[in-house]
Amino acid sequence: MKVRSISTLGDYLREQRRNAELSLRQLADLAGVSNPYLSQIERGVRKPSAEVLQQLAKALRVSAEVLYVRAGLLDPSEEEGQEDRSVEMAIRADPALSVRQKRVLLDIYSSFRREAHEEEISEPLRESTTRNRAARRARQED
Amino acid sequence: MKVRSISTLGDYLREQRRNAELSLRQLADLAGVSNPYLSQIERGVRKPSAEVLQQLAKALRVSAEVLYVRAGLLDPSEEEGQEDRSVEMAIRADPALSVRQKRVLLDIYSSFRREAHEEEISEPLRESTTRNRAARRARQED
DNA sequence: TTATTGTGCTTGCAAAAGTTAGCACATGCA
DNA sequence: TGCATGTGCTAACTTTTGCAAGCACAATAA
Structure with a gap:
């Protein structure tokens, strides 16, 4: 199977595992x-099947699609763009x-x-104005 | 790998191949x-990897996701439901x-x-009422 | 009729995925 | 200190995927 980069999937898995504070054995068991x-997958020695990726995604509580993209099984344009411009x-x-x-x-x-x-810049006045404008426009569409 | 049903993926592939008027050898070559x-895949004797599914999808000019769903690698709700509930x-x-x-x-x-x-049922009066309500709620969030 | 070509499939094998047994090292406790 | 447990990894092995060689049958042409 095609892996995007030897280090991409494995690094991501290791990172997520550490974020979840699981040892290698704990995640493997889960x-x-x-x-x-x-261990081999994390180090890029082996390329896991999609089913193994599904199992790992479930154990890590991440979407299987994220792992598929990193493993080259799904196109990034179909997945990554979703978060930025998905709405x-x-x-x-x-x-x-x-x-x-x-x-x-x-x-x-x-x-x-x-x-x-x-809001990150902390301007509550601008905030109120913007929301009023949006609501007014909604009404004008009638 | 988990196949949804022995006959689902294989039957679908055979059906698509016949729709495309390709012999088994022609599609395999493509x-x-x-x-x-x-042949083994179509008869459900073997479960192909996601990469093989990608190759078959490309040769048949169908989306790889369709094959992933039929192979149990993607949830149908994540693929079919995307259009319904994506917003x-x-x-x-x-x-x-x-x-x-x-x-x-x-x-x-x-x-x-x-x-x-x-609107499909053709009730323009209800339409106006609903929109006003929505705009009012937007204002109340200030 | 025979020879050729096309079609789908069988079987044995190679390569890759995935597992088991166990090692080296780190950590914690009596 | 020694022992037990935890951690990540190595190497041999097992299982599964995917291929190569070839078979049986059908269709066609000479």
Whole structure:
């Protein structure tokens, strides 16, 4: 199987395992694979099957897709972009929404994104203004 | 590897191959796998790796995800449901949105979905009421 | 009729995935 | 200090995937 980079999948798995504060043996047991095999995977010596990736994902409580992408089994454009632009893209792609509804939702979403960014800079006044503007626009769509 | 049903993936592959009017040898050559192995896969004797599935998907000009689902490597709800619930899920997953913002967006989205559904039944009066309610709620979040 | 080509499949084998037994080292406790 | 336990890894082995060689049968042409 094609691994994106020898170090990508294995490093990610090791990182997630450490984040979860699990030893190699503990994760292997949870995932139902042998601990030497998990060690080999983490070090890039072996390329695990998708089923093993599923088991590891479940044990680490991450999405299997994340591991598939890192293992080269799914295209990143189908997975990575989801987090950045997934709300925008999802709204645009939703067949149940009219063009108008999409525009309203996208505007509100954009305001919220801007607002969340400005909350980091701590400007509560701007926040209130932005939200009023978004709500007014929603009403004007009637 | 876990195959959803012995007959599901293999039957699907054989069906797609016949739709494409390819012999077993032709598809195997296109996909870059041996023809006996393809025969075994179609009959459910062997369970192919995800990489082989990628190759077959490309040769058959279908999405690899479709084959992954049939092979039990992806959940159908994550692939088929994507279109239905992707806006909801995307909003929930977006780290840039606060809990409150998420709730607002989800409420508006739900209203729009209901509204679009009711547009199909042709009730313009209900449409206007629903939109006003959604906008009012957006304001109340200040 | 025979010879050729096409089709799907069988069987033995090679390569890769995955496991078992055990090693070297670290840590904790009496 | 010695012993027990935990940790990650090595190497031999087992199982599974995928291939190569070839078989049986069907279709076609001379």
